[in-house]
Amino acid sequence: MADHAAHDGHKLAIFRGTLKFKSNTQKIWGVLIFLSLITIVEVALGYIKPDFLNAKVIGLKLLNWIFIILTLVKAYYITWDFMHMRDEASGLRRSVVWTSVFLIIYLMVILLVEGEYIYQVYKNAAVSFDF
């Protein structure tokens, strides 16, 4: 039980310290409620699809940006509180999170730019691809 002391040292505050929980179990339920709320908002937006969110912002519809941001928020709380990344040493946290975030952004940007380019090639080609 050498590890016991370290495990009791859960960081119990979320939202940058504005919401503090009394125990780890309480924090888990709190995070569940928060994640459920986000999912409900996502599904509601996806169902209603308000017209004003169809405006384009940097190549994507505003609605899609909202979905992506909400997804990243969910991913953050799953990693930080369910996977206890909040309690790990900063070295471990950075080596996992920074590496993945950097490589994912890198790959996404390259492939999406390339996809958009090929779309333009097809669109402006002398030969129709819908024959």
Added chain:
Amino acid sequence: MDTTVATTGTEGQKWGGASKPLNVSYGKMMMWFFILSDALTFTGFLAAYGFSRFKFIEEWPIADEVFNHFPFLHGTDAPMFYVALMTFILIGSSVTMVLAVDAGHHMNKKKVSLYMLLTIIGGLIFVGSQAWEWKNFIAGEYGAVKTKGGKILQFLDVKTGERVALNEFVEVGPRDVDTYGNSEGIWYTTSGEYNATYTIEEVKKGFVDNPNVTIRTQQLVVNEETGASEKLVLSREDALVKLNKDAVGVVEGANLTENEYGAPLFADFFFFITGFHGFHVFSGVIFNLIIFFNVLLGTYEKRRSYEMVEKVGLYWHFVDLVWVFVFTFFYLV
């Protein structure tokens, strides 16, 4: 943990296991780096999906129209509700998993086994739901027609704009060949023509006989009023010309080479990404089962540490994490 580590003669030395680099045990650190590499695999899939979608940005299927089934509500249009339910099930099983880890820290065997069991049940429900999604996706609902250029033409009611299924306006004509059934054992060699319920000639005839049916192409056009992307609907005259000039085959449901929803790549990515994720959930359930039995046998009680529960917990949360992204990029965006 002492009982699990073999004596190496290097105890007390920096690299002999006396100090834990980054404050975690070897197993947990390796689980984190496995998760990192697995995350990049999924990134590869989702990035490839994004690439293909941007490449065919004007003709990609609209997810709400494809995934609109809900158990026991036949014929009701329930876009994404079932997937949303699956998301809740998976998040719920993530919560029971983290509660099991927490109970493990307090050496509470009873609670650990209860929460592990709940997690496993949640995982099984999720895998079952995914199988059901696949079944609906493969079976299809309306049927469509394929053109020479490999595009899909779908049928609509002229007045209401609602989708019309092939069986609502096409009649099966006489066949001059015997259709083979499963009993002949060559079902996998049948071509589309014999496999499909209707021939393309029958669809053309049914279309001519029913003036209230028109065609919708894959082409996405922006509705000027609302700004929403909608599929291009042809006028009855254009539809007749298009059908007679371009249509070459009937498509019902989905497989790896063609699907009635639109671009073939859409079905390929659906099978590949949700399949790979489903496989992760399945293997996660197996891992959880093994650990669950170990908990029951008291293995971790003897070790005085429930860290194994924490390690499979990390994997399980990762599966949930991936689903959050698959949900967004496949069903919402």
